[in-house]
Amino acid sequence: MGVDIKLPIGLMFSIFGVLLTLFGLFTKSDKVLYEPSFGVNVNLWVGIFMLVFGLAMLLMAVAGKKREKKA
Amino acid sequence: MLTADQITTIFPYSRKIFNIEDKNFLSFAGKSLLTNLKTKPMSSLTLGWIDYAIMIIYFLFVLGIGWALKRYMKSATAFLEAGRSLPAWVTGLAFISTNLGALEVMGMTGSGAKYGMLTTHFYWVGAIPAMVFLALFMMPFYYGSKARSVPEYLKLRYDEKTRGLNAILFAVMTVLASGISMYALALLLENILGWNFHLSLILSAAIVLGYTYLGGLSSAIYNEVLQFFIIVIGLLPLVFLSLKDFGGWDGLKDTLAPIVENKGYAADAWTTTWKYTGKASLNPMGIEWYGIFVGLGFVLSFGYWCTNFLIVQRAMAAKSRLAARSTPLIGAIPKMFIPFLIIVPGIAALALMNTPDRNFALPMNDAGQPIYDYTIIMLLKQYLPTGVLGLGITALLASFMSGMAGNVSAFNTVWTYDIYQSYIRPASGNKDDDEHHYLRVGRIATIFGILASIAAAYIASKFGNIMDFLQTIFSMINAPLFAVIFLGMFWKRTTGHAAFSGLLGGFLIALLHHGLTIPVGADTVFKGGWIGVVHQYPVEMAQNFWTAIFACASAATITVVLSLMTKQKKATKELVGLVYQLTPRETDKDVAWHKRPLTLAMFVLLILVILSIIFW
Numbered sequence: 118m119g120v121d122i123k124l125p126i127g128l129m130f131s132i133f134g135v136l137l138t139l140f141g142l143f144t145k146s147d148k149v150l151y152e153p154s155f156g157v158n159v160n161l162w163v164g165i166f167m168l169v170f171g172l173a174m175l176l177m178a179v180a181g182k183k184r185e186k187k188a
Numbered sequence: 189m190l191t192a193d194q195i196t197t198i199f200p201y202s203r204k205i206f207n208i209e210d211k212n213f214l215s216f217a218g219k220s221l222l223t224n225l226k227t228k229p230m231s232s233l234t235l236g237w238i239d240y241a242i243m244i245i246y247f248l249f250v251l252g253i254g255w256a257l258k259r260y261m262k263s264a265t266a267f268l269e270a271g272r273s274l275p276a277w278v279t280g281l282a283f284i285s286t287n288l289g290a291l292e293v294m295g296m297t298g299s300g301a302k303y304g305m306l307t308t309h310f311y312w313v314g315a316i317p318a319m320v321f322l323a324l325f326m327m328p329f330y331y332g333s334k335a336r337s338v339p340e341y342l343k344l345r346y347d348e349k350t351r352g353l354n355a356i357l358f359a360v361m362t363v364l365a366s367g368i369s370m371y372a373l374a375l376l377l378e379n380i381l382g383w384n385f386h387l388s389l390i391l392s393a394a395i396v397l398g399y400t401y402l403g404g405l406s407s408a409i410y411n412e413v414l415q416f417f418i419i420v421i422g423l424l425p426l427v428f429l430s431l432k433d434f435g436g437w438d439g440l441k442d443t444l445a446p447i448v449e450n451k452g453y454a455a456d457a458w459t460t461t462w463k464y465t466g467k468a469s470l471n472p473m474g475i476e477w478y479g480i481f482v483g484l485g486f487v488l489s490f491g492y493w494c495t496n497f498l499i500v501q502r503a504m505a506a507k508s509r510l511a512a513r514s515t516p517l518i519g520a521i522p523k524m525f526i527p528f529l530i531i532v533p534g535i536a537a538l539a540l541m542n543t544p545d546r547n548f549a550l551p552m553n554d555a556g557q558p559i560y561d562y563t564i565i566m567l568l569k570q571y572l573p574t575g576v577l578g579l580g581i582t583a584l585l586a587s588f589m590s591g592m593a594g595n596v597s598a599f600n601t602v603w604t605y606d607i608y609q610s611y612i613r614p615a616s617g618n619k620d621d622d623e624h625h626y627l628r629v630g631r632i633a634t635i636f637g638i639l640a641s642i643a644a645a646y647i648a649s650k651f652g653n654i655m656d657f658l659q660t661i662f663s664m665i666n667a668p669l670f671a672v673i674f675l676g677m678f679w680k681r682t683t684g685h686a687a688f689s690g691l692l693g694g695f696l697i698a699l700l701h702h703g704l705t706i707p708v709g710a711d712t713v714f715k716g717g718w719i720g721v722v723h724q725y726p727v728e729m730a731q732n733f734w735t736a737i738f739a740c741a742s743a744a745t746i747t748v749v750l751s752l753m754t755k756q757k758k759a760t761k762e763l764v765g766l767v768y769q770l771t772p773r774e775t776d777k778d779v780a781w782h783k784r785p786l787t788l789a790m791f792v793l794l795i796l797v798i799l800s801i802i803f804w
Contacts, residue, residue, distance in 0.1 A: 122410045129249045150573045159425050160575035
């Protein structure tokens with residue numbers, strides 16, 4: 118099947134990552150919001166993590182495409 | 189002989205294995221889950237715009253994957269078998285994702301609170317050895333035989349009638365399972381998010397229909413991979429925050445010590461796996477080590493992992509024999525670590541419940557018992573702020589969908605190949621024509637399967653008892669099936685007549701056993717004793733467990749005896765590739781040593797041993 122699943126996975130997690138990172142940044146000073154998470158800005162951290170994961174997946178997908186073209 | 193106490197514990201699992209809702213906790217929790225979910229938690233979750241945004245983006249991607257695959261769906265092979273073209277890491281993750289249904293996630297987190305680390309036995313000894321066995325010893329025959337489904341393997345190995353019996357039972361079973369899953373999802377959304385029950389039901393059905401109709405099995409499998417990652421990442425914050433709350437794993441252990449001592453157990457009874465299994469009364473599960481070994485590790489897990497088409501279908505879609513054999517092994521690696529994701533937060537929930545100033549409580553049922561199935565929901569509410577909360581809820585939705593899609597994609601394959609092609613319209617011989625025709629049939633079967641599931645969901649909501657009864661009946665087909673497939677693969681003398689009689693006989697003996705026994709406190713004839721009562725079991729689980737043992741043992745006996753009495757109609761030549769002794773062993777000489785399934789299997793078993801020692 119000519120679809121590389123790494124592409125949509127990478128894309129989706131990158132979008133989630135950007136969304137949560139921005140949301141985390143905008144709500145940085147919201148003490149009430151982060152009370153349940155002991156003041157940890159989980160949105161920011163999870164957002165960054167997802168962004169890195171998503172980009173890594175995209176990178177692998179692109180590398181795979183290049184290899185395919187060469188072959 | 190197992191004592192009632194031990195059985196109660198093996199029980200959850202046996203239920204899971206012999207139950208139709210095989211991959212969901214529903215089966216594990218037995219009948220109580222649907223009733224439990226009917227009780228509303230005291231407060232519902234409130235989602236913000238960002239939570240909805242995450243959910244909607246996820247749905248768009250799910251449908252988008254189906255849409256992207258649409259143009260490849262030109263033949264029945266592509267639609268129903270994913271063209272046997274997927275890489276091993278994809279099928280491996282899908283293999284484990286299909287099994288990670290939402291009801292299982294909910295139930296296992298609950299079990300974490302209830303039984304602690306002992307719950308990991310369901311993931312370690314109760315799954316890994318069976319998965320390794322499937323990979324090394326059974327997959328070569330399932331994949332190598334070119335069978336397109338487990339019923340079709342029965343046809344190749346035995347005969348048409350054996351296939352027919354299995355195919356029809358399996359088709360009905362998967363539709364019921366997906367219907368019940370759908371019902372539970374809608375109920376949950378209604379209770380915790382306040383969504384409309386009917387709307388939730390139709391919407392979830394429509395999304396699953398959308399992506400399975402467009403992209404078939406490939407779409408189901410690709411989405412399972414996506415779902416796997418979202419489940420893992422969505423639940424990670426929960427693990428970190430719950431551990432942080434109690435000062436890490438060691439802090440959690442210390443917090444738990446007085447709590448569980450208060451319950452009459454050793455201080456570390458909730459955080460160890462084998463340590464207190466010397467005597468049943470010492471551990472919260474009430475089980476001894478040999479009960480875990482034999483009950484979970486052998487009888488139940490082999491029956492589940494090695495014969496269930498839903499699971500095996502993922503490996504069958506792999507692109508090569510090597511990839512197919514590696515699939516269960518690749519799946520086994522994340523499988524071993526899933527407990528840290530769902531059981532550990534459950535254990536933290538027990539600590540939370542017992543810390544008065546935290547105000548953490550599970551909803552109670554009518555009898556005043558906490559409903560453990562809600563543990564994960566209450567944890568999400570406790571720790572996650574809006575944003576990651578949406579991610580967590582999306583993870584739960586994702587696991588529900590992978591469950592339904594798995595059932596639907598198994599159903600349409602069995603329907604099209606094993607029922608429609610065998611009995612209604614045999615292949616015409618014109619390959620192109622056939623592929624087109626069966627593609628259309630597969631698509632129609634997908635729609636029909638979803639509609640039938642919706643009907644099943646409504647029946648479940650109106651007549652819970654009938655659904656329970658049907659589930660019990662269909663739960664009786666897996667145990668005899670394992671006996672028959674195992675004998676077929678490893679004993680060339682096994683004949684078709686014997687296998688058919690074994691399947692049917694095992695099923696009837698199970699029915700008879702159910703009709704003659706009753707659990708204490710049964711209030712309807714649906715729970716047994718509808719013929720007469722000759723024996724009473726202390727708990728319902730014990731009854732089910734013995735039903736399965738009787739079914740498996742009698743199926744094996746009937747098959748062996750009749751095989752010796754009947755003539756083998758299949759020529760030895762026909763059995764090559766289907767039976768162990770007649771098939772040349774794969775040596776993997778041309779595969780790099782670190783890529784060989786045997787090496788991978790050793791690696792998996794090594795991790796299993798290390799984990800077991802660490803959490804002894």
